[in-house]
Amino acid sequence: MKQNSIAKLWGFMLCSCMAFAQTNAPAITEDFKPSTVNQPGQEYPQVNSQGYARFQIAAPDAKSVVVSLGLGGAKGGTTLEKAEDGLWKGTTAGPMDEGFHYYHVTVDGGVFNDPGALNFYGSTRWESGIEIPAHDQDFYALKDVPHGNVQQILFPSKSTNTSRRAYVYTPPGYHKDKSKTYPVVYLQHGWGEDETAWSNQGHVNLIMDNLIAEGKIKPFLIVMTYGMTNEIKWGGMSSFKIEPFQTVLVDELIPYVDANFRTVATPAGRAMAGLSMGGMETHTITLNKPDVFSHYALLSGGVYKPEEIKDKSKVKLIFISCGSKERPEGVKDAVKTLKAAGYNAVSYISEGTAHEFLTWRRSFKELAPLLFK
Incomplete structure (x- = not known):
């Protein structure tokens, strides 16, 4: 070759498949719904009409949880925060490109798939997937x-x-x-x-x-x-x-x-x-x-x-x-x-x-x- x-x-390939955070972005609309490629019955991850993604991970003993979806947070991912109920929660810093994206979760340095999402083979491994609704998805x-x-x-x-x-x-x-x-x-x-x-x-x-x-x-x-x-x-x-x-x-x-x-x-x-x-x-x-x-x-x-x-x-x-x-x-x-x-x-x-x-x-x-x- x-x-x-x-x-x-x-x-x-070096062109990122994720949209980066926008400055002066509008307020986030709270119309989040489960992604269409979630595991059956799972509420998270969620997406809203603007293309933001929201995550919730149960890792009560973890020190750090980062979602590798490319927006905000450490190392280009979305850093989740531990809530009072012990769940780690967070929303991307900006809207994602429409369509399908691979992602994974890093918990205290270990790489895992999101238990709430279906898995798809990409990057030589089974990765979590999320679908951002597209205006032309029909x-x-x-x-x-x-x-x-x-x-x-x-x-x-x-x-x-x-x-x-x-x-x-x-x-x-x-x-x-x-x-x-x-x-x-x-x-x-x-x-x-x-x-x-x-x-x-x-x-x-x-x-x-x-x-x-x-x-x-x-x-x-x-x-x-x-x-x-x-x-x-x-x-x-x-x-x-x-x-x-x-x-x-x-x-x-x-x-x-x-x-x-x-x-x-x-x-x-x-x-x-x-x-x-x-x-x-x-x-x-x-x-x-x-x-x-x-x-x-x-x-x-x-x-x-x-x-x-x-x-x-x-x-x-x-x-x-x-x-x-x-x-x-x-x-x-x-x-x-x-x-x-x-x-x-x-x-x-x-x-x-x-x-x-x-x-x-x-x-x-x-x-x-x-x-x-």
């Missing part, structure tokens, strides 16, 4: 529409000497018409996440269901698999080698999917997309394997240059996106250059978000209608 691509990714809401299916598959991988896991989204009606075939998007997660991220944190299945119900897209399959074949720690992306995962994806997973699902098993019927590190994987693999995919999408995961692409005729779409708090000008400039070179290239900037899942949810919503036309 090229060093300049690595540098670009870290440039994206597009990924659970609605009374026909729903597709997200199923786990285990596919043989000779190159890694094991069976590997993937999740496959099949659209509503897939199992009814046995003669119909579908294009496929191979959709990759970010660093420290796994194949559960796009459905659990990204709600990609609900985005698909809603778009299909509205008649905005042609149905297609989505395949999500684990993108790490050599484990690396934070800051060690330069040691990541694409070849082992490329083998798993191109030589093992794709043939398995084509053999076991009703797919359009041609480059015209395949797309590859990814967020952050998954975008870097997409960038490298699509360039290395121009005969496999025809639609490319990088979501906060770098850009393409015309001179990198060997055969223009094989590329049907290039989609590049990021949040407005990342590097939007770089995305816009790259797409402008691609268009000037004759490519069908599209940029999308998620307003008011950074390197976080609302950026990628919105990006996928914009990408899906452009695929397989």
